[in-house]
Amino acid sequence: MPATNCSRFPNINAANGSAPACLNRSSESPFALQAFRSFASQLRRPFTSILAQFGASPSIVSDRLDYPPVSALRRTEVPSPPVNLALVDSEELIREILVRIGEDPDREGLQRTPARIVRSWEEIYGGYEQRAEEILVTQFCAGKYDEMVLLRDVEFYSTCEHHLLPFYGKAHIAYLPKNKIVGLSKLARLLDMHARRLQLQERLTQEVATDLQTILQPRGVAVMIEGKHQCMCCRGVRKKEGTMVTSCLLGAFKENLATRSEFLTLTKS
């Protein structure tokens, strides 16, 4: 991001440790620059003694006078009292985000946006309220059936925990029953539960497989997920064609090559 607007993103400029672009010497007249250097020179002496009282090293005060010692000022500024964000209204937090990205949260199109976003959290992040044991609580006797059960091409929508942007795609979930089976919709619900949390695709894949293995205790579990990540499409490298494929194989799927091959064949057919 070009650092051209200091008042809008003051913290970003300071965090980079560089002089704000608004203090760029090239834009200053020689007279103004000389006056500023003189002022900074006078300021530096008492500032150093104040630092000494607090036991700070005077060396953090820059000797360079071509711009104010931003890092030194930042280290010694009085911290504002901590805000208990748990007490701040969620819609107020969204309004603040709208302001930070340069918007007017009071314009007509945005007035109800904070409320809509907070309401959507209940669905998008509803997985935190669920437990895998409750989803898979109803199990049926498998009888003599001991071949693979596969739920293929089931869609999911999740949110990348690194950028809070969506990733979505399809999953293939398979298991080899030992004594018990579960309704196919329960496999989809298990996937949804984990997808409706902040996720990494790798962890989403593992969590679905591990829960199914732990709770149903089949002879093996295989989960493969193919996902498209918005954080790769609309930012960063901006490639929209790439698909990420992850898999987790447990029990017989990991140990038996024929079982693994059958799973891979069935997911592609």
Ligand SMILES: [Zn+2]
């Ligand atoms: Zn991401």
